[in-house]
Amino acid sequence: MSPPSSATPPAAGPFQGAAVIGGTHGLGRALALAARERGLRTVVYGRSAAHLPDDEGLLPRFLDLCDPQSVRTVSVDVPQPCYVLWVAGAFLKKPLVETTECEVEQLTRLLFTGPVLFLRRLLARTAGPVHLITIASSSSWKRRERESLYCGLKAAQATLVRNLVPEMRAAHPENRxxxxxxGGLAVPDFHTGLDLDFGAMMDPVRVAEIVWDIATGQRQAFTEVQILRSRAPGSEGTPEVSYGARAPQPPEEPAPVSPPAHH
Ligand SMILES: NC(=O)c1ccc[n+]([C@@H]2O[C@H](COP(=O)([O-])OP(=O)(O)OC[C@H]3O[C@@H](n4cnc5c(N)ncnc54)[C@H](OP(=O)(O)O)[C@@H]3O)[C@@H](O)[C@H]2O)c1
Known part of the structure; x- marks a missing residue:
């Protein structure tokens, strides 16, 4: 299915604000700028929030998701009704036995514990409606190598928000x-040290537009969407949108079926 597109960004409906957890760089920054373009007062959380350019109209807030004290004390007052975007992350490609205890702890805080505790505070304070947009990853279901911790945390993120739906619905009938x-985004900082062909990966600005078009058009309580890059010759890196969850891939490629021998 080709991605939805809009020449002019659709209005954000009754929503007044957006809070982007990890909105300082990469996809989060593109999502934050697109939120502002849609007229939303946009709060951007991250460690480098203080370095955002003044003229972009974003409202910066320092947050270190790896520091429990920062997560406990940062302001969760956001313009309401609001979109909340869970985007922050970092990548780790390493066999588990080579991963230090500190790396396990920090990545778990960044990708899971920190955002969960932040959301817990924010949702408890917010009357609603709230529309939570979660950026997990195709790594939550795809076969990968030397990425078990990253993939496991991304699957946990996806599973958590699926199971948050009934509670959110009970809290406010218009919560979403x-x-x-x-799939792979052309964000070199995320893939530090890896030799990748960024020309064949998706443009984060384009993906951010697609995400906002999907979210602003969403009427049901929950939607799960895959945005994967085309591998077709000539259109490598073009985003391809499909709806619904994917079954996790088995850990090894299925053995090729050998053709029947002819004698
Ligand atoms: N890039 C890809 O190919 C790809 C593919 C699928 C899914 N994703 C997911 O998309 C999301 C965004 O990734 P990206 O590619 O845009 O990466 P990025 O450019 O490296 O951005 C990561 C964001 O997370 C924030 N962050 C990192 N550590 C933090 C901390 N300790 N506390 C608070 N915020 C922190 C960063 O802000 P500060 O540095 O200011 O703290 C930054 O805004 C991630 O969740 C990633 O898993 C990425």
């Missing part, structure tokens, strides 16, 4: 959740 599983 959008779960996005993107």
């Amino acid at each position: 959740i959008t779960l996005i599983n993107p």
Whole structure:
């Protein structure tokens, strides 16, 4: 299915604000700028929030998701009704036995514990409606190598928000959740040290537009969307949108079926 597109960004409906957890760089920054373009007062959380350019109209707030004290004390007052975007993350490609205890703890805080505790505070304070947009990953269901911790945490993120739907619905009938599983994005900082062809990966600005088009058009309580990059010759890196969850791939490629021998 080709992605939805809009020449002018659709209005954000009754929503007044957006809070982007990890909105300082990469996809989060593109999502934050697109939120502002849609007229939303946009709060951007991250460690480098203080370095955002003044003229972009974003409202910066320092947050270190790896520091429990920072997560406990940062302001969760956001303009309401609001979109909340769970985007922050970092990548780790390493066999588990080579991963230090500190790396396990920090990545778990960044990708899971920190955002969960932040959301717990924010949702408890917010009357609603709240529309939570979660950026998980196709790594939550795809076969990968030397990425078990990253993939496990991304699957946990996706599973958490699916199971948050009934509680959110009970809290406010117009609460919504959008779960996005993107494939590879052309964000070199995320893939530090890896030799990748960024020309064949998706443009984060384009993906951000697609995410906002899906979220602003969403009527049901929950939508799960895959945004994967095309591998077709000539259109490598073009985003391809499909709806619904994917079954996890088995850990090894299925053995090729050998053709029947002819004698
Ligand atoms: N890039 C890809 O190919 C890809 C594919 C699928 C899914 N994703 C997911 O998309 C999301 C965004 O990734 P990206 O590619 O845009 O990466 P990125 O450019 O490296 O951005 C990561 C964001 O997370 C924030 N962050 C990192 N550590 C933090 C901390 N300790 N506390 C608070 N915020 C922190 C960063 O802000 P500060 O540095 O200011 O703290 C930054 O805004 C991630 O969840 C990632 O798993 C990425």
